[in-house]
Amino acid sequence: MRNTARHATIALSLAALFSAASLMPQVASAAGANMAAKGKEIAWNRKKGNCLACHVMAGGNLPGDIGPPLVAMKARFPDRKKLFDQIYDATKNNPSTRMPPFGKHKILSNADIEAIIDYLYTL
């Protein structure tokens, strides 16, 4: 039940993003918005990023609070590589971190991480 509801929500938000992308000329590229939408899906999927287990992300239902809220990402992380490194292997920055090393442990591919970063930059 809950799963179905969540998928419906994701589908809806995807639809919203797609239509926004096609309607709004100020969006630099539809492909970029596409990536962000895909990144959001990966980030929210419990079998993949499951970032909501630990982080507040705008619009996410019942988020955890083990990590800091992911807000104002563009202002706080202008360097894309820094974000990539944090997601690829958070233990590099903080050896006793609780954040899983998504890239290093092959939970996410590099392409998945890039898509998530596109999504994070919308937050």
Add this chain to the structure above:
Amino acid sequence: MKPMKTAIAALCALAATGAFADKKATDTTPEEDLKTYRDYFFKRFPGVPLQEYANGVYAIDKTSRDSWEAIEEFPPYEPMVEEGETMWNTPFANGKTYGSCFNDDPAQRKNYPYWDDQRKMVVTLPLAINECREKNGEKPLKYAKGPITRLLAYMAYESRGQKINVKIPNKDALAAYNNGKSIYWARRGQLNFSCGSCHVQSAGQHIRADILSPALGQATGWPVYRSKWGELGTFHRRFKGCMKQMRAKPYKPQSEEFRNLEYFLTYMSNGIEYNGPSSRK
């Protein structure tokens, strides 16, 4: 301003967890561990008295505590305690009963787990139950769920109020404790968590909608009726479930690894009263 704050936060996190996570198991004695853990949790949850930790997450979360207290008014495990009492009283095929292995007293909780120096192993109560059965020509019971949880529920119920008092009598026992401790702190699985990542470092925090219970007191309430299971399960069933959550290959209930883990985790709860069986979400 911001980097400074982050740096301080990171330092605090390290200072708080370095005491356990970054040490080798043999670096500190059990007595030192007991003190470090207690100080850590007492600081993290000011005003929560030691005995309260027996109630798991409900010791630290008012919201879920209210509905839990309502459930405990009509405990879902009550009929299972009665089934366990029937098992206790029903003779084996050879005419003997469980009482013949346990001094005719079901209130055995306080005696387990213990270090058996002859066999050089940690003996837990479920293990002793199956050894009793086999000694009397009966088949052993499954360790995670089913009939054994009924008998454990009855024995736990009869033992309510006994204080945990796990002893580590010698070097070999200490090695088993240290093994349990390193299993507790080893990062494993695809998600790279240790038990301590969640139940020490993140105790009281939310993982999605779930609040994480502190390691302190986790040994007291078994067997547990979990609404998610819809029935009773053993301590080791929960270990197994958490290891699966870590996307790690779980050890088997009553394996040496899980018995040593139980030895370590129960020692951490020394001085807290047994209050099983109990109910959880």
